[in-house]
Amino acid sequence: MIKYDYLIVGAGLFGAVFAHEATKKGKKCLVIDKRDHIAGNIYTEKVEGINVHKYGAHIFHTSNKTVWDYINQFADFNNYINSPVAIYKDELYNLPFNMNTFSKLWNIKTPKEAKDIIEKQRKEAAITEPKNLEEQALSLVGRDVYEKLIKGYTEKQWGRACTDLPSFIIKRLPLRFTYDNNYFNDRYQGIPIGGYTQIVEKLLEGSEVLLSTDFFEFKEGHPDIAERIVFTGMIDEYFEFKLGNLEYRTVRFENEILDEENFQGNAVVNYTEREVPYTRIIEHKHFEFAKDENGNSIPKTVISREYSTEWKPGIEPYYPVNNDRNSDLYNKYKELADKEENVIFGGRLGHYKYYDMDKVIEAALECVSSELK
Numbered sequence: 001m002i003k004y005d006y007l008i009v010g011a012g013l014f015g016a017v018f019a020h021e022a023t024k025k026g027k028k029c030l031v032i033d034k035r036d037h038i039a040g041n042i043y044t045e046k047v048e049g050i051n052v053h054k055y056g057a058h059i060f061h062t063s064n065k066t067v068w069d070y071i072n073q074f075a076d077f078n079n080y081i082n083s084p085v086a087i088y089k090d091e092l093y094n095l096p097f098n099m100n101t102f103s104k105l106w107n108i109k110t111p112k113e114a115k116d117i118i119e120k121q122r123k124e125a126a127i128t129e130p131k132n133l134e135e136q137a138l139s140l141v142g143r144d145v146y147e148k149l150i151k152g153y154t155e156k157q158w159g160r161a162c163t164d165l166p167s168f169i170i171k172r173l174p175l176r177f178t179y180d181n182n183y184f185n186d187r188y189q190g191i192p193i194g195g196y197t198q199i200v201e202k203l204l205e206g207s208e209v210l211l212s213t214d215f216f217e218f219k220e221g222h223p224d225i226a227e228r229i230v231f232t233g234m235i236d237e238y239f240e241f242k243l244g245n246l247e248y249r250t251v252r253f254e255n256e257i258l259d260e261e262n263f264q265g266n267a268v269v270n271y272t273e274r275e276v277p278y279t280r281i282i283e284h285k286h287f288e289f290a291k292d293e294n295g296n297s298i299p300k301t302v303i304s305r306e307y308s309t310e311w312k313p314g315i316e317p318y319y320p321v322n323n324d325r326n327s328d329l330y331n332k333y334k335e336l337a338d339k340e341e342n343v344i345f346g347g348r349l350g351h352y353k354y355y356d357m358d359k360v361i362e363a364a365l366e367c368v369s370s371e372l373k
């Protein structure tokens with residue numbers, strides 16, 4: 001029996017924005033998630049008075065004012081600016097690649113000196129049209145930055161040689177010749193005060209939500225529960241992997257509560273050498289300036305070491321690996337998806353795209369508005 005207009009698979013950001021907008025238009029939505037909590041990968045939970053980003057550090061940043069205004073309806077944002085530091089062996093560098101990085105690396109002061117060194121290294125690399133991440137990195141920042149700050153980190157993060165990765169991944173990082181450690185170029189940036197989960201809670205008001213419910217089991221008993229389905233899980237899993245597996249990277253988090261006030265002095269510290277097995281350490285309290293909600297300091301701290309691994313069935317997929325093989329395979333699944341009547345695919349896993357949160361909101365708003373026009 002049809003009871004809902006939409007069955008939304010996934011209580012992450014895409015599913016929740018879709019549900020919110022559809023509910024506002026008078027549609028009845030049932031949202032299911034196989035996890036035992038809402039919010040998908042942006043889920044945050046309080047530990048020792050600190051909002052812990054359970055599935056990895058999430059910094060909201062966007063240049064899209066509509067998206068910024070949209071998300072600000074559901075939380076107040078603080079003025080956090082992401083400025084990670086990178087540790088390579090016993091050397092410490094500022095990120096993204098900027099004058100602080102270059103000055104430390106080459107003991108220079110001016111943008112001209114930095115540009116001259118990079119230009120010389122670029123010429124030595126002699127790359128005209130970068131075909132992969134390594135060539136892209138060498139032609140953007142030269143060999144020193146590539147060897148110390150990119151190669152080891154990227155190969156740990158993606159489990160593949162930099163020559164087998166698409167160049168767009170490295171273009172996510174700004175390169176500047178100013179003393180500016182802001183990791184993003186976007187106009188708006190911050191962390192929601194009190195965490196992300198409350199945002200999704202508010203987005204889901206008015207929808208029915210069933211947790212610990214896997215779609216593939218649920219649909220057996222409820223084949224006709226809704227007119228339409230919004231599916232934000234893995235697109236290849238939806239089609240029972242019949243054309244082959246898309247590859248994903250996942251992250252294992254090793255969390256520790258420490259009896260000290262300040263472990264590393266920054267929210268994000270990257271370990272860029274290959275030999276250190278984790279990619280970065282997150283110290284969550286620094287996302288909210290190390291204060292609790294009443295503005296008091298917190299005696300303990302929570303840290304997470306991130307270990308990147310290849311996805312296997314049974315664990316959470318995080319990053320699509322958008323190389324040629326997977327992009328071709330995705331396009332084939334997309335053809336099947338386009339023929340699937342009454343099912344809309346969305347989100348990072350449904351679109352197999354390295355979406356940031358703002359892009360997910362944009363995509364969900366666009367999707368719901370074309371659906372309900």
Ligand code: FAD
Pocket residue numbers: 009010011012013014015032033034035039040041042055056057058059060061213214215216232233234251318319346347348349355356357358360
């Ligand atoms: P998800 O959050 O993955 O939600 C999909 C939901 O569907 C999940 O809850 C899942 O359990 C559920 N689901 C899947 N299959 C089924 C099924 N068969 N049955 C029922 N439920 C199912 N973005 C930024 O803007 N800034 C950042 O700093 C940032 N950092 C990140 C760090 C990490 C480690 C990762 C992995 C991502 C980061 N992102 C960041 C991206 C951000 O997490 C995503 O853009 C966003 O969470 C995607 O939302 P979504 O709804 O598409 O996917």
Ligand code: UDP
Pocket residue numbers: 086095149150151153154157169170172173270272
């Ligand atoms: N990267 C790097 N060194 C760093 C940080 C990032 O080489 O210290 C590269 C790496 O390939 C990574 C990409 O830049 O996958 C994008 O980094 P970002 O911080 O955007 O990754 P995310 O937060 O999505 O994990």
